[in-house]
Amino acid sequence: NAGVTQTPKFRVLKTGQSMTLLCAQDMNHEYMYWYRQDPGMGLRLIHYSVGEGTTAKGEVPDGYNVSRLKKQNFLLGLESAAPSQTSVYFCASSYGGAGTEAFFGQGTRLTVV
Amino acid sequence: QKEVEQDPGPLSVPEGAIVSLNCTYSNSAFQYFMWYRQYSRKGPELLMYTYSSGNKEDGRFTAQVDKSSKYISLFIRDSQPSDSATYLCAMSGVQGAQKLVFGQGTRLTINP
Numbered sequence: 001n002a003g004v005t006q007t008p009k010f011r012v013l014k015t016g017q018s019m020t021l022l023c024a025q026d027m028n029h030e031y032m033y034w035y036r037q038d039p040g041m042g043l044r045l046i047h048y049s050v051g052e053g054t055t056a057k058g059e060v061p062d063g064y065n066v067s068r069l070k071k072q073n074f075l076l077g078l079e080s081a082a083p084s085q086t087s088v089y090f091c092a093s094s095y096g097g098a099g100t101e102a103f104f105g106q107g108t109r110l111t112v113v
Numbered sequence: 114q115k116e117v118e119q120d121p122g123p124l125s126v127p128e129g130a131i132v133s134l135n136c137t138y139s140n141s142a143f144q145y146f147m148w149y150r151q152y153s154r155k156g157p158e159l160l161m162y163t164y165s166s167g168n169k170e171d172g173r174f175t176a177q178v179d180k181s182s183k184y185i186s187l188f189i190r191d192s193q194p195s196d197s198a199t200y201l202c203a204m205s206g207v208q209g210a211q212k213l214v215f216g217q218g219t220r221l222t223i224n225p
Contacts, residue, residue: 004156031210033211035215040121040217041217042117042119042201042215042216042217042218043157043201043203043213043215044215045212045213048210048212050209050210056210058212090156090157092156094211096211097208097209097210097211098144098145098205098206098207098208098209098210098211098212099144099145099164099205099207099211100211101159101162102159102211102213104156104157104158105156106154106155106156107154107155107156
């Protein structure tokens with residue numbers, strides 16, 4: 001059972017380049033989330049989805065877009081990368097809403113130079 | 114002011130010590146309180162979960178929630194080197210999607 005899988009694990013981008021991070025889960029979870037983790041800041045929610053075809057903004061959505069075309073996949077896009085987006089990105093999923101366990105992927109380390 | 118405050122440490126203790134990790138919060142709507150453990154270069158994993166106030170024990174781990182003081186704690190008894198990790202408190206309200214609010218995380222090292 002793979003759980004939550006993120007692709008890629010590492011990436012270096014130049015300022016202004018675009019990229020897409022892929023998150024796939026095989027647990028048939030309805031809810032999926034994208035977080036970023038920065039030193040001293042904990043995990044901050046970027047965008048989330050409560051089901052296929054739905055997305056919503058989290059705490060720090062600016063500069064990112066997401067799509068949930070299939071239930072098992074949640075994509076995070078950076079249209080024009082900036083150095084401030086250098087971070088570790090985590091995808092998570094849960095079977096329900098508030099109070100249910102979130103399962104995290106292994107993270108994507110992104111550096112924007 | 115952040116909704117959830119957690120001392121980032123780092124915290125270093127000898128093997129066998131009792132460890133106390135704490136978080137304070139400001140949002141009285143929080144009802145679900147969790148502790149996640151994150152090993153280096155890995156994703157967080159749920160360690161303890163508490164609904165509303167009270168204590169919960171699981172082996173060497175005890176989670177406490179004091180809603181009147183807006184204060185939660187995680188105690189680790191007989192700490193082991195394998196407990197060395199970053200511990201993140203997280204909490205959410207009762208409605209809608211699980212929009213967890215995380216503390217900054219405390220980096221813990223247990224020395225043999």
